[in-house]
Amino acid sequence: MLPPLKALPVFESVARLNSFSLAAAELNVSQSAISHQIRALEDYLGESLFQRQGRYLTLTQEGKNYLDVISSSLSHIARASNQIRGQEDTKIRIAVYSSFAVCWLMPRLSDLQHKHPNLDITIAMTHGSPELSDKTADCFITTDQGKRGFESTHLYQETLFPVCSHAFYEQMKNTLNLSSDDLSKQLKSSPELLQKFPLITSNGIYNDYTEDWLNWFTERNLTPPNNIKFHKFSHLLLAYEAAKHSLGIALVNDYMFSDKDSNNSLIRVPTYGIHTNEHFFFSYKTSRRNETAIKAIKHWIVNEASSLKTHT
Structure with a gap:
């Protein structure tokens, strides 16, 4: 037996807005009508959906569980109805990691908007x-x-590699008294040279600071000395910015850096990179796979991400 169907969009609105009065304004009904619909739904379910503490309103655990299903079902009904009416929804929300959004997605958004x-x-x-x-x-x-x-x-599978600012690279050349070509050759044959310089570390990928660099050294069976100077940052974006300001050499991932970007304030240090255990995916509900907006975003992102697979 179905619940009182008129109460379902009311419940979704109250839960989303966390307010009876705001839901009443959104649905253009009285607040007492909202209260009546919620009470009817709670009576039918035999459970309290909201906790009321003075002026504050929160969902109960049963309310949270019910909202997960109801909000999804209402969205499906709305989308299916709009498709039949020829009014397919073009609004789309993309959830993405902050560093990926800032460094990879934002510079490409104008291309996405141009194509769609x-x-x-x-x-x-x-x-x-x-x-x-x-x-x-x-x-x-x-x-x-x-x-x-x-x-x-x-x-793609994530890759980490060392980068530094142009000014810091010049400092490395001066410190080692090498030309650009000679420094490049030395770093390729003796990557342990990097331990002579300050290294920038973050715990954004691994659980602890310095784990990124320890994994990098281990890749070539190298044991870094205990006296390496590390600059520690809680987020990969901060490590990236620290490298731009010549604080040292940072390990960044492939979506944060492009060799083809002529305006890049960082350069890739000519030595090896390492794969992490992280694989990135584009995910969406199976039931929504044929929606025009989902298909357009998927095709564009998969095509753009193919360039990331060329990094080693």
Whole structure:
């Protein structure tokens, strides 16, 4: 038996806005009508969906669980109805890691908008892995995959490599008394030379500071000395900025740096890179795979990400 269907969009609106009065304004009904619909739904379910503490309103655990299903179902109904009416939704939300959004996606957004001017795109940045849910976004760039009901297309495996500013590279040449060509040859044959200079580390990829560089050295069976000077930052974006300001040599990943960018204030140090265990995917709900906006974003991102696979 179905619940009182009129109450479902009311519940979704109250839960999303966290307010009876705001939901009433959005749905153009009285606040008492909102209260009546919520009470009818709670009576039907036999559970409280909201906790009311004075002026504050929060979802109960049952309310949170119910919202996950109801909001998704209402979205599906709205999209299906709009498709039949010839009014397919062009609004799309992309959830993506903050460093990926700032360094890779933002410089390319104008190209995406040029190729798909009808899309109304919202970018949601996340520090950790975004929750794969319609309430978070419509599609995701994430290292998570395999959630039931979602499809994931592999984009690439992450690579880390050393970079520094042009000024810092000149400082390296002067310190070692080498020409550009000679320094390049030395670094390729003796990468341990980097330990003579300050190294920039972050814990954005690995759990602890210096783990990024320890993995880099281990790749060539090198044991770094204990007296290396490290500059520590909590986020990869901060490490990237520190390198731009000549604080030292940073390990950054391939989506943060392009050898083809003539305006890049960093240069790739001529030595090896390492793969991390992270794989990036473009993910979306399986039930939404045929939506025009999802298909357009997927095709564009997969095509753009193909350049990342060329890094070694």
